[in-house]
Amino acid sequence: MKHGIVATLLALTALPASALDFDAGPIAGTLNTRISFGAAMRVQSRDERLVAKLAVPGQQDLCAADDCQSQTGDPAPNQRLVDARGAFSGVNEDNGNLDYDRGDPTAAIFQLRPKLDLLWNDWQFEASGLFFHDLVNVGFDETHADTRFQSAHSPRAGAIEHLYASGQRLGSLYVARSFDFDDHELLLKVGNQLLNWGEANLVQFNTLSEFNPLDAPVLGMPGSEPSQLQQATPLAVADLTLTDSLALEAVYQMAWRGAKLPASGSFLSSNDIAGRGSYAILGLGNYNEDPDREFRPAGLTGLISQSTRTIYIPGENFGAPHNRDEYGFRLNYLADWLNNGTEIALHYLHYHSRYPLVSGIAADASCTRDATQPGFVGAFIACQGFNAAFNPIGKEPLPVDTATLFLDYPENIQLYGLSFNTNVGSWALSGEYAYRPNQPLQILQSDVLFATLGPAFPAQDIPIGLNTVADPALLSALPATLAQPLQNLEQGLLGQLPGGAIFTLPGEDSAVPDFLSRYRKQTIKAGDYVRGYERLGVSQLTLTGIGTFANNPLGASQIVWVIEGAAMYVHGMPSRGELYFEGAGDRTHPSPGADGTGTPDGQPDTRRVNPTQMTKGFADAFSYGYRSLLRLTYNDLPGGITVNPSLIWFQDLHGTSPAPLVNFIEGRKLLISSVTIEFESDWTVGVNYQVFAGAGTRNRLRDRDNVSAYVAYVF
DSSP states (O other), X not given: OOOOHHHHHHHHHOOOOOOEEEEETTEEEEEEEEEEEEXXXXXXXXXXXXXXXXXXXXXXXXXXXTTTOOSSSOOHHHHHHHHSSSBTTGGGTOHHHHTOOTTOEEEEEXXXXXXXXXXXXXXXXXXXXXXXXXXXXXXXXXXXXXXXXXXXXXXXXXXXXXXXXXXXXXXEXXXXXXXXXXXXXXEEEEEEEOOOOSSOOSSOSSSSOOSSOBBHHHHTSTTOOGGGSBOOEEEEEEEEEOSSSEEEEEEEESSOOOOBOOOTTSTTOOOSSTTTOOEEEOSSSOSOOOTTOOOOOOGGGGGTOOOXXXXXXXXXXXXXXOSOOOEEEEEEEXXXXXXXXXXXXXXXXXXXXXXXXXXXXXXXXXXXXXXSSSHHHXXXXXXXXXXXXTOTTOOOSOOGGGOEEEEEOOOOEXXXXXXXXXXXXXXXXXXXXXXXXXXXXXXXXXXXXXXXXXXXXXXXXXEEEHHHHTOHHHHHHSOHHHHHHHHHHHHHHHHHSOTTOEEEEOOHHHHOOOSHHHHHTOOOOTTOEEOOEEEEEEEEEEEXXXXXXXXXTTOOSEEEEEEEEEEEEEETOOOTTTOOBOOSSOOOBSSOOTTSTTSTTOOOOTTOSOSSBOOSOOOOSXXXXXXXXXXXXXXXXXXXXXXXXXXXXXXXXXXXXXXXXXXXXXXXXXXXXXXEEEOTTSEEEEEEEEEEEOSGGGOTTTTOOEEEEEEEEEO
16 A cells, blocks of 8 residues: 555666566566676775774784883873874774775676566566675775785685675565465465565665665665665565454564674775674774784783783674564555545564664673772782783783673564555655664763773772782782783883872773763673663654656656654653763763863873764764655657656755664765666666765765766577
């Protein structure tokens, strides 16, 4: 019953329907194959504000001497980091930006898309697939501007290549049949299929259409069709006609499918962890990229700790939900008495998240937490002299690299919805309201990280000074095995610690204070699951208008204009100061910074891991924007050519939606201009220009303008 924009767009972009028709006894079949080649190129220079600070030319060794931290209260190293160009969180977000320069090809991809339809008596069978091979991105060597712990180029991982450069996708694979059921028609459809609910389609997230998650890698392939942008999923669908104006549809999803995110390091990727990334760098701009864990702490910290700042990310299946308990119902009603016919539908869906959120497993406990005596003495004994290169028996006081971050897919989300569509003059009007009472929303990722790292720090600050280390009473009380490590530590401190100065090993609350544990009133211990999201009620209203104009001043055979607006509201979102939610842009942490930001007196405090207080870029409770598509069609040109110029315009007007539902980032704009030319001989060519603009550094794709072209043939 849906009169949405998807069918309209597919009809507008369909290629000539040449196909192979055949009969095999009682079976009638059609084989339709589309082959295409598309290429794309980056046309915009890189914005250094969007890459890691240590990847900005000339800044690789910015923190090499001291990790841009001081354990003695000197604010200069941290201020050096704060003043440097680049993004604090860029080290885990910039691979796609660094891999392609202006003028570089970003894709040169062949696609083969066969589709088979069979009909036998009342049974229907459909199967389709996609095979692709990208000449640019197969065997691709990634570029690393930061080469302190890695070479300038390294081969891209095979798992990432398979996701978007060379592989295949299963499309539809289902059987269907209609039955007479007590004088009512019952349509059964079982297998991999597309099933669109609701009326919103230009707005991407948080709509009523949840069965078929996005395939972002295919979205970035030049020459792809709109029908490829959603994944077919294994469903059992029963559509029962109750009366001439009432129908009930019941759906059971037989296996969960998650969204395919942009491949890590691909051109349109802005997240190095998602999309099959394998590791993350801890810290907020002060640590070099280090895939093989070669880093060791500099300065005074290096005298007691050998912990790296790289953590490995478990595979995508680690946080995947169960393959059960996903189902829904839709009741469709045709109100022929309302505006000469209005379709109204009620929706209910119980499902698991299609999009990941970042959760963690808390790091191992600092060995200092096992101390039976206070201060340095207890810590030194509990840690067996600390984990230094000169001490083979020492334990680790800062095991931050034992933390785990992973992609978490929450289960059992409830969705209630209402949709309508009708016609007014030359306009088709539609809308939907979606309400999720328990939608998981991403807590600020740096806050999840701080909560995960907490146990790896001492419970309290531990001051270490030469007077303490050289105390004869301490030396006489130590086991013989710790005498030499103590002397070695003293010698190391003599070379780095000015007379009378104190080296502080910061406690958890000083180093990584988090809002998450405070909000939940919980104490996070080593190995605990740190849930990276909160469940809140979320509403979204979407309204769509589709105007069709045959008579127009542009001389087009037809003009189609689609305008869609949407607004999202989070019910009961905690106020800032209680809890912060992931929005968009560069990220430190909202706690006071080591540079003194966020404190009443503005005094620096170098015990803090946070270099400077984050004050913007958080998610908002209310956000809205609109999307528009304008398409002109010129038919029957000389040679039987049809020309279709089009413009797509997205503008986010107010607020930033919370992850993973980032529909809107205030000020962000997207323009896609394209022309397709269709020939009678079943060939089509197209050219597209894509412009990302607005929202400053909160728009991580604002420097990825690109041009693409493709040619396709259907047989």
